Amino acid sequence: MENNAHISGDWIRDLIWDFISTSPHNTMRNENEEPAWDDALVGFASGADTIWQLYKEYVGAFHWTPWEVFNQHCPGESAGAEELTVVSWILPQREAVRKANRRTKKYPSEEWARIRVYGEEFNVALRRHVANSLAERGHAAIVPMLVSNWTIVNSARFSYASSWSERHAAHAAGLGTFGLCDGLITAKGKAMRVGSIVAKISIQPTPRPYADHRTYSLFFAEGTCGKCIDRCPVRAITEAGHDKEKCRQHLAHTRKYVEKTYNFEGYGCGLCQVGVPCEATIPVKAAREALERGELPPPPPPLA
Numbered sequence: 392m393e394n395n396a397h398i399s400g401d402w403i404r405d406l407i408w409d410f411i412s413t414s415p416h417n418t419m420r421n422e423n424e425e426p427a428w429d430d431a432l433v434g435f436a437s438g439a440d441t442i443w444q445l446y447k448e449y450v451g452a453f454h455w456t457p458w459e460v461f462n463q464h465c466p467g468e469s470a471g472a473e474e475l476t477v478v479s480w481i482l483p484q485r486e487a488v489r490k491a492n493r494r495t496k497k498y499p500s501e502e503w504a505r506i507r508v509y510g511e512e513f514n515v516a517l518r519r520h521v522a523n524s525l526a527e528r529g530h531a532a533i534v535p536m537l538v539s540n541w542t543i544v545n546s547a548r549f550s551y552a553s554s555w556s557e558r559h560a561a562h563a564a565g566l567g568t569f570g571l572c573d574g575l576i577t578a579k580g581k582a583m584r585v586g587s588i589v590a591k592i593s594i595q596p597t598p599r600p601y602a603d604h605r606t607y608s609l610f611f612a613e614g615t616c617g618k619c620i621d622r623c624p625v626r627a628i629t630e631a632g633h634d635k636e637k638c639r640q641h642l643a644h645t646r647k648y649v650e651k652t653y654n655f656e657g658y659g660c661g662l663c664q665v666g667v668p669c670e671a672t673i674p675v676k677a678a679r680e681a682l683e684r685g686e687l688p689p690p691p692p693p694l695a
């Protein structure tokens with residue numbers, strides 16, 4: 392065991408890539424045992440970043456800071472906020488999976504439903520693998536989504552919200568901004584799944600290459616698009632935003648369809664994540680080009 396070995400951002404990126412390439416968990420469990428994932432984006436945020444406090448004010452006091460969740464679950468390893476790093480990753484949906492779901496009008500494609508279940512099982516294994524690999528090298532780490540008291544709570548502003556949001560962690564780690572349907576638009580688009588861990592390591596934070604939390608959304612940045620409104624089969628998306636309760640009810644209904652049609656216990660939807668301009672890229676040209684140049688995009692004009 393390499394106790395307290397120096398850990399770099401590149402080491403963690405390689406760890407995640409190796410797991411994608413070699414883990415037997417990386418499977419859709421279909422006839423051809425196709426991989427669930429073949430790509431990843433990785434970002435880092437400091438536990439001392441002021442954005443965590445802003446989440447408390449915006450999402451709710453129940454939303455943990457990295458310091459809160461780490462010190463609750465690593466009592467023998469207390470750490471100051473500045474000693475913690477949040478590692479966040481995006482697993483972009485493969486083209487074949489996006490293409491299959493693009494064709495659907497009400498229920499998910501078999502490929503999408505398999506990713507929702509088996510692709511997420513891989514994501515759970517990846518969270519554990521990253522945390523355990525760091526712990527083996529002497530760096531305590533926890534998985535906020537897997538701690539015993541992670542929960543969903545009612546929220547006046549958002550219907551309901553959770554004590555740790557993977558998408559908010561990814562936003563803090565420079566990986567994307569939010570769209571009209573609440574999805575996170577990343578450099579590889581909105582069709583993706585996301586994961587994170589909190590560790591007692593020091594890694595240079597990834598810069599947030601956006602002016603605000605909606606910079607990559609055509610609807611918010613340019614007042615156009617809104618294509619996800621029409622993609623949603625249950626009208627859970629309007630110009631006013633995302634109705635989480637309607638969305639949740641539709642997701643629950645998909646269970647019966649998936650079991651009857653594809654013969655496995657699964658569910659899913661994600662129709663709003665495909666067949667839209669932000670499916671696999673940042674659709675706001677100025678923001679996309681600024682990111683490619685490593686610059687901040689211009690702030691969006693105020694909406695009329």
Ligand code: SF4
Nearest residue numbers: 623638660661662663
């Ligand atoms: S996941 Fe499905 S039900 Fe939920 S908002 Fe998107 S399209 Fe609508």
